[in-house]
Amino acid sequence: MTLPDRSSLSRRDYVRGLVAAGGATALGACLDVTSDGPEPDVPSGTDDPASLPDRQHAWNDSLSTDADGTIQLPEHHVLCPLALSDAIADGTDIDDERRETVEAGLQTLERAYEWSNEGLVFTIGYTPAYFARFDDSLPDSVDLPDPEALTAQETPEFDEFDALLHLASDHPSVVLEAEEGLFGDREQLNGLEVETDLSDVFDRVVQHRRTGFIGEGLPAEHADVDGVPDSIHENAPFFMGFRSGFADSQATEDRVTIEDGPFAGGATMHVSSMAINLTQWFQQENHYQRVSKLFSPDHADEELAGEYGEALGGSSAMTPDRIDATEADARERGVVGHAQKAARAREDGEPLLLRRDFNTVDGDQPGLHFVSLQDEIDAFVRVREAMTGTDLEVARANSGILHYLFVNRRGNYLLPARDARAVPTPTSDSTDV
Amino acid sequence: MPRPHTFDRRTFVTRTGTATAALALAGCLEFGEETDNGAELETAPEVIEVEDPPAAVYIPTHREAMRMLDPIEAGDIAIAPMLSYPHPFWIVAGSGEDAIERVEPEDGRGVHMMFTVWDRETGIVLPVDDGARVTVERDGEQVGSPLSPWTMISQEMGFHFGDNVSLPADGEYTVTVELPPISTTTTGALEDRLTDTETATFEFTYDEAFREEVVGGVEYFDESFWGTTGALEPMDHGDHGDHDDHDHQSGDDHHGDDHHDDGNHDGHGTADEHHESADGHGDHDDHGEHDDHDDHGEHHQHVPYSALARIGEYPGTILREPAAVDDGVPAENADLPRSGDAAVLVTVLESGSRLADGDEGYLLVSPRTPYNRVPLADMALSVTIERDGGETAELSLTQTIDGEYDLHYGASVEALEAGDSVTVTIDSPPQVARHQGYETAFLEMEDLEFVVPEVDGE
Numbered sequence: 081m082t083l084p085d086r087s088s089l090s091r092r093d094y095v096r097g098l099v100a101a102g103g104a105t106a107l108g109a110c111l112d113v114t115s116d117g118p119e120p121d122v123p124s125g126t127d128d129p130a131s132l133p134d135r136q137h138a139w140n141d142s143l144s145t146d147a148d149g150t151i152q153l154p155e156h157h158v159l160c161p162l163a164l165s166d167a168i169a170d171g172t173d174i175d176d177e178r179r180e181t182v183e184a185g186l187q188t189l190e191r192a193y194e195w196s197n198e199g200l201v202f203t204i205g206y207t208p209a210y211f212a213r214f215d216d217s218l219p220d221s222v223d224l225p226d227p228e229a230l231t232a233q234e235t236p237e238f239d240e241f242d243a244l245l246h247l248a249s250d251h252p253s254v255v256l257e258a259e260e261g262l263f264g265d266r267e268q269l270n271g272l273e274v275e276t277d278l279s280d281v282f283d284r285v286v287q288h289r290r291t292g293f294i295g296e297g298l299p300a301e302h303a304d305v306d307g308v309p310d311s312i313h314e315n316a317p318f319f320m321g322f323r324s325g326f327a328d329s330q331a332t333e334d335r336v337t338i339e340d341g342p343f344a345g346g347a348t349m350h351v352s353s354m355a356i357n358l359t360q361w362f363q364q365e366n367h368y369q370r371v372s373k374l375f376s377p378d379h380a381d382e383e384l385a386g387e388y389g390e391a392l393g394g395s396s397a398m399t400p401d402r403i404d405a406t407e408a409d410a411r412e413r414g415v416v417g418h419a420q421k422a423a424r425a426r427e428d429g430e431p432l433l434l435r436r437d438f439n440t441v442d443g444d445q446p447g448l449h450f451v452s453l454q455d456e457i458d459a460f461v462r463v464r465e466a467m468t469g470t471d472l473e474v475a476r477a478n479s480g481i482l483h484y485l486f487v488n489r490r491g492n493y494l495l496p497a498r499d500a501r502a503v504p505t506p507t508s509d510s511t512d513v
Numbered sequence: 514m515p516r517p518h519t520f521d522r523r524t525f526v527t528r529t530g531t532a533t534a535a536l537a538l539a540g541c542l543e544f545g546e547e548t549d550n551g552a553e554l555e556t557a558p559e560v561i562e563v564e565d566p567p568a569a570v571y572i573p574t575h576r577e578a579m580r581m582l583d584p585i586e587a588g589d590i591a592i593a594p595m596l597s598y599p600h601p602f603w604i605v606a607g608s609g610e611d612a613i614e615r616v617e618p619e620d621g622r623g624v625h626m627m628f629t630v631w632d633r634e635t636g637i638v639l640p641v642d643d644g645a646r647v648t649v650e651r652d653g654e655q656v657g658s659p660l661s662p663w664t665m666i667s668q669e670m671g672f673h674f675g676d677n678v679s680l681p682a683d684g685e686y687t688v689t690v691e692l693p694p695i696s697t698t699t700t701g702a703l704e705d706r707l708t709d710t711e712t713a714t715f716e717f718t719y720d721e722a723f724r725e726e727v728v729g730g731v732e733y734f735d736e737s738f739w740g741t742t743g744a745l746e747p748m749d750h751g752d753h754g755d756h757d758d759h760d761h762q763s764g765d766d767h768h769g770d771d772h773h774d775d776g777n778h779d780g781h782g783t784a785d786e787h788h789e790s791a792d793g794h795g796d797h798d799d800h801g802e803h804d805d806h807d808d809h810g811e812h813h814q815h816v817p818y819s820a821l822a823r824i825g826e827y828p829g830t831i832l833r834e835p836a837a838v839d840d841g842v843p844a845e846n847a848d849l850p851r852s853g854d855a856a857v858l859v860t861v862l863e864s865g866s867r868l869a870d871g872d873e874g875y876l877l878v879s880p881r882t883p884y885n886r887v888p889l890a891d892m893a894l895s896v897t898i899e900r901d902g903g904e905t906a907e908l909s910l911t912q913t914i915d916g917e918y919d920l921h922y923g924a925s926v927e928a929l930e931a932g933d934s935v936t937v938t939i940d941s942p943p944q945v946a947r948h949q950g951y952e953t954a955f956l957e958m959e960d961l962e963f964v965v966p967e968v969d970g971e
Contacts, residue, residue, distance in 0.1 A: 233644035233693045235710070307658040357658040360676070363619065364604055368611035377607060411893040411909065414941030415607040445658055470696060473912070475891035475944035476642050477663060478606045486646060486659045 083109060092301045095252045099156055100291045100442060104265045107256040120253055122270050123194035129187055129498075132195055136203045136495050137347045137434075137453050138333055139248075142195045148394030150326055154197045154248035155295040157438045158255045159351065159449060161285035162243040164210070164503075168281065171213035174503050182502035184276035185262050192269035193258065197250045200258055204501050205349045205493030210242040216506040218494075221341025223456030224348055227490040230464050233482075239351065239491025241285045246349075246436075246451065281503065288489075290353060292440035292449050294318065305441045309362040313388040319356055319439045319446050320481065322374055323389030326396040329419065331434040336453040342507060345497030350460040352450045353440075353489040361484050369415075373481055376402045376417035377409050398423050410474035418467065418480030425466035432459040448485075457492050555724055556622055557598040558731045563740040566953050569854040570668075570883055572738045573949040576745060577669060578730025579627070580723065584816060587711035591633050592690060593816040594715050595670070597625040598727045599677040603952035604663060608941050613956060616946075618677045624719065626662070627675035630692060631817050635702050635916045638819035639695060640664070640672040640890040646691040647676075651684055664890065667948030668745040671819035671887045675946075683720045690714070695914070700868055702916025744884035744950065747818040820886040821879060821919050824849070829862040829877070832935055832963035839966075847883050852939060853958035856883040859937060861929050861965065868915065873925040877918060878910055878937055882951070888920035889955055893940035898926065900933050933965040 083106055084097030091113060098106040111120065126132065133141070144152045168174055186204065193199035208226045211218055218224055227238045245262070247255045260266040263284060264277040299321075300314045308319070318324050336347045361370065367387075371380040375396070379385055384397050396419060403423045409416045425432055434453040441447070454460050469479050477483040496504050561574045579597040599618030602625075606612050618625075626647070631638045642664045649656040662674040680686065695707040717723075824831065824843060831842045834850050843849050849856035862868060862875040869875035876896060880889040890912070898906040910922035929935070939958035947955075 231644075232696070232710070233646065235691075355659050357660045359658065359679075360660060364614070364616040365606070366611065366614040369604075369606040369614060372606055372612075380607075380611070381609075411895075412940045413607050414605075414891075414893065414944045415612070445655070473893055473909075475664070476644055477604075477661070478891075478944050482644065483661045 086113070089304070090301060092298070093304065096156075096291075096293055096302070096441070099158065099252045099256060099293075102158070102256065102259065102286075102289060102291075104260055107253060107260055107266075110253045110256055120251055122251055122254055123196065123199050124270060124272070125189070125191045125193045125195065125199060127191055129190060132190060132498065134345050134497055134499070135333065135337060135347070136498050136501055137336065137349075139201045139436075140333055142201065144197050146394075150323070150394050151330075152197065153294050153325070153436060153438065154201060155250045155293055155298065156248065156252045156255050157292045157294070157449070158245075158247045158259055159290040159451075160245040160247065160259055161239065161241045161288040162245065162278075162282040163241045163285050165279070165281060165283050169213070174505065178281050179502040181276055182278060182281055185278045186501065188261065188269060188272070188274055188276060189258050192261070192272040193249070193254060200247065200249045200254050202245060202247045202258070203349070203495050204243055204245050205495045206243050206504065207239055207241065207491060207493055209240045211494075211506050214506050218506045219341045219343070221338060222343050222346075222348075222494060223458050224492055224494050225457055227350075227492045230461060230490070231468050231487070234487040236352070236487050236490045239288065239489065239493075241288065243282065244349075244351065244491065244493055248436075290440065290442055290449050292438040292442070294438040299439055302439075302441050302446070305444055305446060307358060308441070308446045309358055311362045312358070315390070316388040319358055319448065320361065320374060320484075321370065321388055322385060323392060324437075325435060326392065326394060329396040329398060329423070329431055331431045331454065333434065333453075335430060335432070336434045336455050338455055343494065343496055343500065343504075346500070347434075347453045347455060347495045348457050348460075349493040349495050350450075350452045350454070350457060351489075351491045351493065352452075352487050353442075353447065354450065355445055355447045355486040355488060357484045357486070358446050361481075372413075372415045372417060373478065374418050376405070376420035377413045377415050378402050378405065379417065400429070406469075407472060410469075410472040410479075414474065415478040416469065416472060416474055416480060418482075421469045421472070421480050422463055422467040425463040433463055447488075453495070554622070555728050556620075557600060557618060558728050560601055561733075561739075563949070566740045567742055568953050568957065569742050570744050570954045571740050571950050572734065572743050572745065573668070574733060574736075574739050576732040576734070577667075577948075578727045578732070579625075580717075580726055581816065582715055582717060585713040585715060586633060587692075587713045588709050589632055589634065589707050590630055590639070590692065590711055592692070592713045592715075593629045593631075594688070594690075594717075595627040595629070595673070596717055596723070596727065597627070598724070599623040599625050599679075600949075602663075602665060602675070602677075602946055602948055604946045605942070605944050605956075607944075608956070613952065615952070616677070619679050621679060622682065622719065623677055623679040624717075625675060626678045626688070627665070627670060627673045628662075628690065629670070629673045629816055629819070632703060632707065632916075634706070636817050637703070637914065637916065637919050638672055638817055639707070639914070640819055640888050640920050641695065641697045641912070641914070642674065643693045643696050645674055645693070648689045649678060649680075650687045650689075651681070656681060656686070663946040665946040665948060666882065666887050666889075666943075666951050668882075668885060668950050669748040670948070671747060671885065672890065672945075673819075680719050685716060685718055687714060687716050698911055698913045700913055700915045701918075703914055704916075744882065747820070747885055818885075819888060821881050821888050822917075823886075824858060827858065827860045827877070827879070827918065829860040829866070829875075830929075830965060830968060832859040832861065833966050835934075835962055835964045838964045846881065846886050849883075850961050850963070851883060852880075852937075852961050853942060853956055854883060854954040855880045855889055855943075855958065856886075857881075857937060857961055859935065859963050861926070864928060868913075868923060868925075870925040874928055875923055876908070876910070876926045876929075876935070877921050877923045879918070879921040880939075880943075882954075889943040889945070890920055891944040892922065892942060894922045895938050895940055896924070897936045897938065898929070898933060899936070900930065905933075929965045931965050931967045935963045935965065937961045937963065 098110045261269040296317045299319045338346045368380045371385045437450040579595045582594040584593040662676045665675045690713045858879040864872045866875045894910040908924045
């Protein structure tokens with residue numbers, strides 16, 4: 081991938097382009113231009129792995145929150161797909177030595193960077209295709225089917241490589257450096273000597289590498305990308321123009337954790353990558369229509385959202401009444417909200433999904449990498465069915481935001497607990513390494 | 514009938530031709546861009562507003578010009594692409610006053626891309642959206658984001674899918690349309706069909722010749738007609754000599770355009786026998802005529818217009834307004850009861866109808882545009898039935914596309930008797946985008962009360 085052209089882009093856009101490009105050269109360029117300077121002030125991690133949470137997906141307690149108490153994901157993200165290297169692809173040589181290699185590599189990241197927005201948070205997940213090479217099947221306590229098309233409209237490709245690293249940091253140079261460090265292209269990470277890398281075990285699958293960003297004001301910085309209109313609010317954290325990720329619309333980390341069996345303490349992850357048509361959304365719809373379709377028609381009538389969701393503060397205001405009104409809104413108001421529809425899948429009033437999605441301009445097109453954690457993939461499928469809403473009598477263009485989203489890829493993953501995260505077998509209890 | 518409601522093209526007074534008429538009528542165009550040879554880039558004609566249009570179907574300022582491309586067959590369906598200049602239209606999401614928004618075209622190069630989709634077996638234009646996906650490519654590179662076109666109605670085009678699409682430059686474009694299965698309830702000849710995703714691809718050239726054709730081909734009407742109630746005739750109707758003449762005039766101006774399609778002109782020639790569309794002209798040809806047009810070969814396939822059947826072709830007992838219960842069945846579409854200017858036909862099919870469950874009858878409600886009989890899709894309707902002043906049933910109707918009666922809203926009902934009252938409530942108006950002349954109608958829609966007449970009165 082060629083590097084972006086510095087002269088034609090804003091600094092932040094240039095940096096975003098560097099993250100998207102990846103590689104050592106991009107990292108060097110990134111360090112040259114970021115305010116961090118050549119030796120950014122990134123807090124170091126820990127030498128005591130036991131001090132970190134048992135769950136890989138336990139990010140929330142270490143992430144920052146905004147003034148309204150909403151957890152702020154790190155600003156820069158990389159999804160780095162991995163395939164077992166050819167020598168061990170048949171699975172028979174996935175042994176303790178390989179596990180030690182992977183674990184040592186991942187612990188290097190934890191030693192180099194604080195587990196936080198300022199440092200680095202990450203997960204490694206494994207696909208059904210990864211587990212299929214073993215004689216044993218995954219236990220019933222893990223629901224990890226092959227990914228499939230979930231609507232009649234989509235014909236996605238599927239993540240059929242073996243594993244996926246999700247790296248996230250407020251520092252663009254950190255996600256780049258971490259990725260480079262794991263694959264032997266970097267001698268030091270945040271001043272720490274790299275002793276082990278993963279290239280004996282994994283190859284990167286660069287054609288499916290994905291990147292993105294989230295945070296107030298970041299989407300508007302990409303208005304020079306074809307398909308990103310100028311009219312997106314300058315403070316909006318998401319391409320759709322509004323806040324998201326409110327605590328009351330997110331599952332807790334407990335809720336998405338697998339409770340029983342050898343993978344207790346883990347979670348499942350669904351990643352769907354989609355294009356978004358922002359031209360229709362911003363240039364053709366009015367604000368009232370956008371709020372109706374993203375939240376609910378009641379949100380629009382009551383003017384609850386403000387300009388970019390700021391008026392909601394830290395709550396989605398998705399009350400049981402508004403959720404229960406979905407069917408009636410479809411018939412009587414001719415439009416239903418995306419959040420309203422999806423909230424119908426809540427159980428005992430609790431959301432099922434912990435969303436860690438982010439915006440992207442991969443391929444120079446606006447889109448979304450929808451990263452969702454849940455205790456079983458079926459929970460994602462249930463929420464997606466509620467969001468698709470084929471039961472609702474409403475024109476498709478007015479059924480939430482279906483009209484603007486185009487799913488191109490889907491992948492399912494198991495995120496084992498931290499002590500089982502290194503090339504697990506389907507039956508491996510936490511493997512001591 | 515007090516006056517003709519449809520507006521035929523002899524009434525137009527001004528065709529913009531190339532620059533002269535547009536300038537005379539519309540003032541100077543200021544797009545600020547130039548074409549390769551230094552001429553001013555004229556991507557769209559001046560848009561003229563109609564002041565205070567009525568809350569009803571009205572005659573717009575002009576007749577849009579467009580280029581029709583060869584229809585493409587894909588499985589059960591056929592798709593006819595049409596291209597015009599980018600222009601305003603109105604999208605609808607809900608029913609309040611904020612729920613309708615005028616879409617302004619973006620400056621610069623672009624097209625208003627439209628296509629009509631129909632079932633090849635019945636000829637029925639499919640008036641619903643299940644998430645069509647359009648991608649545009651130039652030299653193998655995708656242009657802009659994928660898009661789902663809007664469902665739209667226009668007086669000339671009837672029901673179609675469309676959107677304004679910006680283009681980066683003059684050149685050749687390839688468009689891929691993916692149409693997922695129809696999820697709307699289908700009955701009769703459509704039942705258990707239209708179940709596959711179909712894909713169609715077409716190409717077009719965007720260049721100065723195209724702009725001259727579609728911008729220069731616009732016909733402005735005399736100002737005295739603007740905003741008066743009524744509608745333009747469907748474009749496929751009658752007067753083909755005139756229409757052909759018009760197309761050829763602009764067609765003669767450009768060279769080397771592979772896509773200017775003579776087949777379409779022949780198509781117009783055959784259109785008469787398949788599809789007259791406005792009121793008051795001869796007999797309606799049944800949709801079943803498709804066998805006939807197949808005989809013409811694929812290059813001569815005409816594009817059907819989404820007109821519903823005439824009143825007389827509906828079976829059962831046509832319900833009347835209370836004040837007109839002793840009158841005969843309305844003769845003309847425009848004589849049907851109106852709500853929000855939509856003409857609403859209600860008929861009760863006797864028990865044993867293939868559309869009804871078990872021994873029940875079937876209540877068929879068919880809202881349509883008042884002049885061109887275009888079905889109004891994606892509404893929510895319910896009915897209340899009363900006998901001797903007491904309510905006997907309250908039903909939500911199901912949007913249904915039937916192989917014979919096309920789009921309607923229906924429900925099985927217990928046998929109705931003469932004198933029963935049937936109130937049709939519009940829970941939400943048609944959630945369909947509109948071209949000029951339809952954007953003020955079909956929004957505020959009052960209940961309509963009907964009465965079951967004595968059958969002898971039929």
